[in-house]
Amino acid sequence: MFKKMHKNFKLISPENVYYSYKGEIFYKGIKNIWNYETISFKKSDYYCTDCNTILYNKKISIEVNTEDRIKKVNNIYACSNCKKFHIIEKDVVYTYNAENEFEKKLYELDELKEDIEIFKYIDKEKDLENK
Numbered sequence: 001m002f003k004k005m006h007k008n009f010k011l012i013s014p015e016n017v018y019y020s021y022k023g024e025i026f027y028k029g030i031k032n033i034w035n036y037e038t039i040s041f042k043k044s045d046y047y048c049t050d051c052n053t054i055l056y057n058k059k060i061s062i063e064v065n066t067e068d069r070i071k072k073v074n075n076i077y078a079c080s081n082c083k084k085f086h087i088i089e090k091d092v093v094y095t096y097n098a099e100n101e102f103e104k105k106l107y108e109l110d111e112l113k114e115d116i117e118i119f120k121y122i123d124k125e126k127d128l129e130n131k
């Protein structure tokens with residue numbers, strides 16, 4: 001389930017950009033870490049303030065099971081460092097902590113081309129494990 005959290009992501013602004021000694025572009029205090037070969041996840045405009053890593057996102061119409069209710073969302077964000085998926089809304093962020101399932105879930109999401117209640121299915125899996 002996606003747990004409700006206080007907003008803790010920030011937009012990447014041009015002031016945060018600087019050049020390293022190697023001539024590669026980095027974002028000030030923000031790492032661009034993405035070791036996955038994904039088709040549909042792209043670099044987003046947000047970075048994770050927990051680990052200073054750029055979030056990648058996929059635009060997809062999907063239903064997710066959140067702490068509040070089942071929500072229809074159009075965008076899902078991933079932090080490859082924290083191994084979490086996020087739904088970013090105006091005043092709130094919903095977070096799914098995938099932990100060691102992150103890679104598996106990422107590739108499942110990456111391949112999705114149409115609506116599927118994937119996170120409801122994921123939650124069921126986890127609930128079963130806990131019983």
Ligand SMILES: [Zn+2]
Nearest residue numbers: 048051079082
């Ligand atoms: Zn993170």
